[in-house]
Amino acid sequence: MENSTDRQLAEDWWRTEIIRMQPGEIRIRGYAIEDLTGRIGFAQMVWLMTRGELPTEAQARLLEAAMVAGVDHGPQAPSIAISRMAMSCGAGINGAMASAVNVLDDVHGGAGEQSVDLYHQIAAEGGTPEEAAAAVLERRAEAGQKYVPGFGHRFHPVDPRAPRLLALVDQAVRDGTVDGRFARIGRAVDAHLRATKSRPVPMNIDGATAVVYAELGFAPPLCRGIFILSRSVGILAHAYEQSLRPDRNKGPIPRQWLWRYDGAGDRELG
């Protein structure tokens, strides 16, 4: 009796609603893997895996657009630079991708998630989107939260990815795929910041993908997850490109250079 409990215990410890397997059989959310393969696209698979049901083709296309938009931002992005540095240290593709994905944390990878959270807060506020955005943003400003996730960019005056994604959402509203509530909220935030900030902080890729994810009903933590899937493509491409170069042990700055030392003067051990 006790022993059958042991096995039960171990099986329960690892329970899941995602995948069922028996020898010769793999079912994802109830569907046989061989039925899915070749019949649904990658974005549909992402949706099925994370949410349990298949999206419509139109929903999948909108998700896919957001996933395409975020793949790369060049070696100034720490994730991309780390991928390249790791390869030059002798890491395999998996190691380089891991070190890089790992830094997609709150600051470098969390803005999309935080932006969806913000939109949800505004949606819960009541009133028109414009009124609600103003109320929420003013409360944030009063609490000293100057940074508005999904808005402003340290490099691009206008992030070229944002208007394109918003246009795709508008089209999805017209064909009935999504209802447009969060697009309006996103634009209300943009308008409020335009009216109240001294320098422009227009919607960026994170604010725009957040509109897409919120319209499609993704929970905030999944937004970071999907961004990671997207950026992993850039991380992989840069790792592979670096692997074809002769650099051996590539630090952040060429070896002839040094950093600035600001610490204690030379001293002797007592």
Added chain:
Amino acid sequence: MENSTDRQLAEDWWRTEIIRMQPGEIRIRGYAIEDLTGRIGFAQMVWLMTRGELPTEAQARLLEAAMVAGVDHGPQAPSIAISRMAMSCGAGINGAMASAVNVLDDVHGGAGEQSVDLYHQIAAEGGTPEEAAAAVLERRAEAGQKYVPGFGHRFHPVDPRAPRLLALVDQAVRDGTVDGRFARIGRAVDAHLRATKSRPVPMNIDGATAVVYAELGFAPPLCRGIFILSRSVGILAHAYEQSLRPDRNKGPIPRQWLWRYDGAGDRELG
């Protein structure tokens, strides 16, 4: 003069053929990001990023099928289990994905890459695929390499993903997308193993995706990379599912259990 060299040095250190940026502009392999977004699919973007040119739609569909097939193999796979364990330790989605992706190393994530290598070796051997496969596999066996990457499975007598992927490759041969050379090589390996091994070691997911990637012309290291993109979906889905559970600090075995200790008997410090 020296100083202008300094900046050049730093710019050269980080040169790339993948992405060009200026304030307000992002171009991937020459294409403006806003032109790509909403017009090409995720699999096409993976191809463009890693290989420099866009694939045809038929090529992208075949790549996408391989990417869909490999997303998950449940918590017995170390990558999936680690993702769940990491979440219960307090990691964010990025941390859980990193710890998990990291273990997709030679044994757990490298079989596809090794299988493409094997197919290329057979292709370079000369003679019919059947003769070449026999020659290469016999040399491997003589050298003591019993394990043939991409064939045999510790759990599935027949891996349901392999015949489905081969059928999709056959279809792609019929419509002229690929030429079928590596499908024939893969089947020649399968037939040789069937004829010479005492227990069945049929083609598995890695051997089948390797056929797809080789037919599509991907370099072997990219095969591991694309498998990682694919498995990252499962890693994300399981991380998210775990985050909704109350488990706090989930080890590999329920806390009531222990491991077996095989070491030195109790002793005192001298």
Added chain:
Amino acid sequence: MENSTDRQLAEDWWRTEIIRMQPGEIRIRGYAIEDLTGRIGFAQMVWLMTRGELPTEAQARLLEAAMVAGVDHGPQAPSIAISRMAMSCGAGINGAMASAVNVLDDVHGGAGEQSVDLYHQIAAEGGTPEEAAAAVLERRAEAGQKYVPGFGHRFHPVDPRAPRLLALVDQAVRDGTVDGRFARIGRAVDAHLRATKSRPVPMNIDGATAVVYAELGFAPPLCRGIFILSRSVGILAHAYEQSLRPDRNKGPIPRQWLWRYDGAGDRELG
């Protein structure tokens, strides 16, 4: 002019107070590395690197005791299990250590840091340690924070490491190395919990190392860092032991077993 600014910019970007280098010279916090090597111990080096000055020998001994105590807690600890799993996946020692260290996050590795925070909160409360501990813990309980970091253990009724570390702190108080303020606070928390909880939640390794680190003046985030240095020894030892075993691709549960699937029934793609 602009160019000399460029180089300055890059040097400033990477400024540090820890290490100064020139060709042939390495100075750590002002000391030549060859003077430190062979003359100071590892715990002293940890202190110098993280805090800028050398500790006394007595301070270093107390730090070292805390670092020795936390090296391992066996394969039920996710960090240790992940290290072993990673090796069986083909990872190198560095990869296994990275995947494992990564999960020493808030739940699995953060209790020491949180416990120091708690002690500092109590220290800032005013009154006797006993009154302050009661006040702070009652506020926490009222706020629904049932978990008290550093107290209670899911496996050990009494954690054998805690009383030993407290005894070493007491000795360090007697010889004037530390003043004992945080030992009294830690014991006050323990006594309060003993008096108010229905089941025992005595001080554990995290609560005890937190006393040590707080007495020695380490900032809370460094407490997690030092625990990571300590646990890295166990992670390394288990990785190495696993590398000597024949297991190939070792998941959390033996391959004959499965997990429990709780999801959708079998279904067909529409």
Added chain:
Amino acid sequence: MENSTDRQLAEDWWRTEIIRMQPGEIRIRGYAIEDLTGRIGFAQMVWLMTRGELPTEAQARLLEAAMVAGVDHGPQAPSIAISRMAMSCGAGINGAMASAVNVLDDVHGGAGEQSVDLYHQIAAEGGTPEEAAAAVLERRAEAGQKYVPGFGHRFHPVDPRAPRLLALVDQAVRDGTVDGRFARIGRAVDAHLRATKSRPVPMNIDGATAVVYAELGFAPPLCRGIFILSRSVGILAHAYEQSLRPDRNKGPIPRQWLWRYDGAGDRELG
């Protein structure tokens, strides 16, 4: 019957010779943890954990010297730079350390291990160390292996850590702690390279720590592991220092700069 086998199976899966636990009891290699704590140093614990027995104090001191020497090489080292970059991305200390430790792979962290391997090869060659070194290095050179692990440095004409560590080994030979065989081998390699190379490639930190580890009998993979423990101190110190700075999302180069793009010219999607 079958069920008791189940539990046995799970226990065997996780067997270890390192740690034994029962509720209230933790034994490392047979010693109670509370007996070790405060009585042995960190380097002794590293030795006990990885090798199963306690070292003498003199052996531990020599190991400790090697561990002190390698803690840091500044932000030009990718491991150190990645640690700082990760913190600025919002990672916790554990995440930053993991991303950084992960890149201590064959090129950036493997030279010590490879150097021990080389010394063992020379030791197995027969003849005097000088003859054996010449024979092994000539065979390597003929095979096109130009790089000799543990010798030469891209930055230091003479690595100040190497002569200091060799002097400590000499002292340990004099007091009978080690026999000096590998010190002689290391010096023979150094002399051979001095005699045959056009530019100086003197013994560096990796070649010198390799002498220490080989003299002390550590297996080559453990040499990388111990270097990782050592460098983790630098990784931690730099992570912590960076956490006190205001940089938000710090890439490898200041944001005003860009990389050099070498790829396809601007083009339109067909």
